[in-house]
Amino acid sequence: MLKKKNFYHEPHEHHELFAHILSLFDLVRVVCGKIHTYWIASRLSFMGNFKESGKDTVFIVVASLLTILVLLIPTGFEGSGVYSNAVRAKVRVVEVNNERLKIIGPVRQGEQQLEVEILSKRFKGQIHSTSNNMIGKMELDKAYVKGNIAFAVINLTEDGQIANVQIIDHYRTDKTIILGILFIVAMIIIMGWMGFKILITFVFSVAMLVRVLYPMILRGWDPIIGALIITMLITALIMFLVGGLTRRALTAFLGASGGVIFTTILAFVFTFWFKIHGAVRPFTETLLFTGYGHLNLAHLFIAGIFIAASGAMMDLSMDVAAAMDEIKNQQPAITRLGLMRSGFTVARQAAGTMSTTLLLAYSAEYTAMIMTFLAQGVPLENVINMVWVSSEVVHTLVGCFGLTLVAPLTVFAGGMLLGKKNV
DSSP: OOOOOOTTTOOHHHHHHHHHHHHHHHHHHHHHHHHHHHHHHHHHGGGOOOOOOHHHHHHHHHHHHHHHHHHHOOOSOTTTTOOTTEEEEEEEEEEEEOTTEEEETTEEEEEEEEEEEEOSSTTTTOEEEEEEEEESOTTTOOOOOTTOEEEEEEEEOTTSOEEEEEEEEEOOHHHHHHHHHHHHHHHHHHHTHHHHHHHHHHHHHHHIIIIIIHHHHHTTOOHHHHHHHHHHHHHHHHHHHHHOSSHHHHHHHHHHHHHHHHHHHHHHHHHHHTTOOSTTSTTHHHHHTTTOTTOOHHHHHHHHHHHHHHHHHHHHHHHHHHHHHHHHHHOTTOBHHHHHHHHHHHHHHHHHHHHHHHHHHHHGGGHHHHHHHHHHTOOHHHHHTSHHHHHHHHHHHHHHHHHHHHHHHHHHHHHHHHOBOOO
16 A cells, blocks of 8 residues: 655655755846846946046036026026916817918918817816918918817916917927937937036037027127127037046137137128128017117127037037047157147048038028029029128138138147147
8 A cells, every 4th residue: 555645744855846946046036136237237338437537527517507507597588578467388279260261382371260179277178269370471370280289378368267369389399308308318328428418518508598698699798799708618618528627628628719719700801891781590680670779680690600610610629639639648759740740630631521511501501592593593693692692601601711720720739738849
């Protein structure tokens, strides 16, 4: 007769089984730990190694705090266009009536009758009637169809009820936020720690222009002087934040600053020589007719030239300075003259491609205008003598001219700061 196996009295086999299971769990835990560690390391490797010196770290912190401070500066114009009896809201177009709209080819003129549902604020869910006036200018008109999400201003009565709903344009706030987040994430993942510093310079530049420079000009500051000061401050922060508090960064700053100054002089001379009045940019005349008749539009045009070119100048000067610094590190015995020769070789190559980049970037502003003249068969001499074309010629060529001058200026500064005396 077979005896029934008693698991309680014969635990040896189960002890072995549990031991194997525990060993397997330990193996899985170790493997998962290594995978997890590798996963974290691979993700953090995108940020690069934090190799900033103590003084550079302090400067990064100061730059970050300064950027936040500039963002908090009030412009003084925050409430100038906002009425106390109006709120802004997101609305959905639920009905469209185009009976009063005349359509001739691509041009629409007349009025769209709309029914909109309010999607935000305290009036959410309410449906109101409004109209969308179209004047036959495609750059100003907005056309809506059923289901469109739009941005609107709700005008209120004295007792807080809706008086009327004024539709402004298609709603793009959420899309702008998404695009901004994608840009930030991509910058940090691809560029790592350097991407974080670039983001600081990006935000600082925008804040200095919107929060400081433009309000200064509106209050009566000369656009050239104000823009030159702000551009120098932006250039300094960008160069020393990206390049560190080093001779390399100082070299790049001196080269870019010299290029900006020379571009300012050239822009001033050629703007008045070409007799460009400055009212060739969108909304410049609007400024004059909204209480800012004191603005010097020619000086505003000149400021726009060297502000637009300053970014490319910073890029070129940092490329040349970094190349010269690397050459010096690899060949410590190189003389000052030899370093300048090598730097100028690099500068020629970089300046050639950068000038073309600047030309192509500017060309997008007047593509449709040139195509219109070509389609109508306007003679070349007629085109050249038009103020819109002349302004773009001055804008483009002066910017490229100034960019070309950055190369020798940066090479000379690098030779003085990075090289050693000839022996």
